[in-house]
Amino acid sequence: MPVSASAIYFLNLRGDVLINRLYRDDVGGNMVDAFRLHIMQTKELGSCPVRQIGGCSFLYMRISNVYIVIVVSTNANVASAFKFVVEAVALFKSYFGGAFDEDAIRNNFVLIYELLDEIMDFGYPQNLSPEMLKLYITQQGVRSPFSSKPKEKIVPNATLQVTGAVGWRREGLVYKKNEVFLDIVESVNLLMSSKGSVLSCDVTGKILMKCFLSGMPDLKLGLNDKIGLEKESQLKSRPAKSGKTIELDDVTFHQCVNLTRFNTEKTVSFVPPDGEFELMKYRITEGVNLPFRVLPTIKELGQARVEVNVKVKSAFGAKMFALGVVIKIPVPKQTAKTSFQVTSGRVKYNAAINCLVWKIRKFPGQTEPTLSAEVELISTISEKKSWTRPPIQMEFQVPMFTASGLRVRFLKVWEKSGYNTVEWVRYITKAGSYEIRC
16 A cells, blocks of 8 residues: 555644645545644643544654654555655655755745645656756755755656666766676674584674766676576576585665566566665575684682683685774773783773773784783672673685675676776675673
8 A cells, every 4th residue: 555645744843844745635625723723732742653534644754843743534655755755855855955844944945836736646756866867957955054965967867767677877977987886794793602503693784885887878787696596597508517606695775786686586686776785685694604713711719819711713815804893802800910821912091981892903814813811800898799790702805705605707898989998806795793701
């Protein structure tokens, strides 16, 4: 069920109507009085964003010092209505230089009316893309003095672009050098026991792209995912190539991806937006290659001393290295003095977080640096509770390594002019919630 809004109102905090637009004749122009009387004056604004009064439903949201109220008389999709409000506000901000408040509305009445006519037709949401709307609604809004974004050029045949299948890319783009940058960025989430067994582990990843391509190119991306390789071997009537394959879970795509082709051929085909965008997101729960293994040994020697030994093993290739590695090793809060030795990096005791912070700027692969520390404690009579050890936490970045094993098999670019392109592919794995119990 779509939104099918009957009217939309913009009110200030006093309940005065700043601007409104009626899309249907099934509600009266005084419906806002019911909202002001039954909701605003009864101080029930924070209880629920959806209220029914009589035969109408009021869906409202506060943005800065403005209430945006959508009035519907039929059974409407509430989630779609609020999504419309959020995207409409983002559109207004793009015209107003980043500001959306009562003053911005009062200074841009004509522009707002023009936008309201374009983004909703007979109560049904239409195109809310700022990039597309700015191609033919070129009126300059009253901008914030901090905004320096220049006015975009008018591109001919804008109506065709808005009503066509490719609404995220305009025609006529020309670059001297046609380049594509693709980054696979993964975050590893781990919870490991003190004995080294994995309690929970998963990888969340995203593929980021930056395209500087002329014309209207068609791109095709091939990954070493299991389903895609099996489908390719079926279409070509030959066995799949040997090598590691992975299973992607919870995959979501950018709107530019051809989902019909993905469902039939299991290939990621798309006409990319110009510039930077997020092509897809995914999650992996099986076959995760952990970049680090931490082996802690913490002994409490009476009530006055703690002995800490930590070994960190890097599991990636010897030619690779991790950057910005930080290992936070917890110590009791009544710590008085610490002494430590490390085979690599630097260590400092941070009393604010009750941790030994071990930093290694560049961590080579296939190495095992160690830390040995002695912690002296303050003996207190009141402190009789046993020390509840928090987990060891890690931060790191490993370039050219993916914990999932995901790899780009090919990235092909087709364009009718047949120009040559340069493709750049990078991989990086970061720490998400990477914890080891001790």
